[in-house]
Amino acid sequence: MAREKRTATPNVPLMTTTLWDFPSQNYRGGAGRGRQGDSDYAGATPSYVIWNLLQRYTREKWLVVDPMAGSGTTLDVARDLNRRALAYDVEPTREDVFRADARTLPLETGKADFVFVDPPYSTHVKYSGRPECIGELDARRGHAYYEAMEKVILEIHRVLKPERHMALYVSDSAKKGSPLEPIGFKLFSMLSQLFLCEDIVAVVRHNKSLARQNWHDAAAQGNFFLRGFNYLFIMYKPKPAKKVSARSGHGAPKKKRGGRSKKKTSSRAGTGHPSTRRPKGRRSDRD
């Protein structure tokens, strides 16, 4: 049987603003499976999003980790780009996704070069129904959803190498008759405790319900909005601050009495954040 011809380098646009939109859920071709994840998997991530992230924040052979992998879109994009990849899920859908809870990953500390995560957005999609599934937790009821997501974020921070990036893709939760649940802002606030913000992107949503005219009619008549975008929070893990011994005397620069230190500072100075030491060709290694 003739082998299917695959395009090794699909024509995927590299986004240059913080508003990302794509012609379809997945790009065509690719050197690996020839497709990315499963577009019929409810809640699958558009592969263009992951492609753009890996192009900018990773290099060939680097290890990409997805702790909530679903249909494995991250694995396929990573392989198309010749990155190594590890994927986990509480209910694996394929053999190369390992069964694990994203709050306790079977991975050593500081191993990942990049982490991508697209978690459940409260109870919007029914996944496996397993008790460990965070999609069973209603973000409007108590603190369980946010406590679980805080553990996921802490675990991502643990497995990620310093001076590397992670990205979290999420939408807010709107429910008729209830105030908006700003999941994005709340998760961003948790991320900011551990990481520096590289950027915030709005990704245009193209899910099936948004294609239905009756949904738009209902939104106009009922005076509410449909969720038109997902947040993509791109965060950077700085290198750990050097421990300063009390006796060494190499502490913070001494302030002049009654005045400020003359040393120029910015919130990112000395953190090793990429914006303080750009660029040296590190931003993109387009193949």
Ligand SMILES: C[S@@+](CC[C@H](N)C(=O)[O-])C[C@H]1O[C@@H](n2cnc3c(N)ncnc32)[C@H](O)[C@@H]1O
């Ligand atoms: C939005 S989907 C991910 C979609 C995926 N990026 C893709 O492209 O197919 C969220 C996934 O999180 C998984 N999940 C929920 N709770 C989890 C947990 N505690 N640990 C690991 N995975 C979990 C669900 O099973 C589901 O597959």
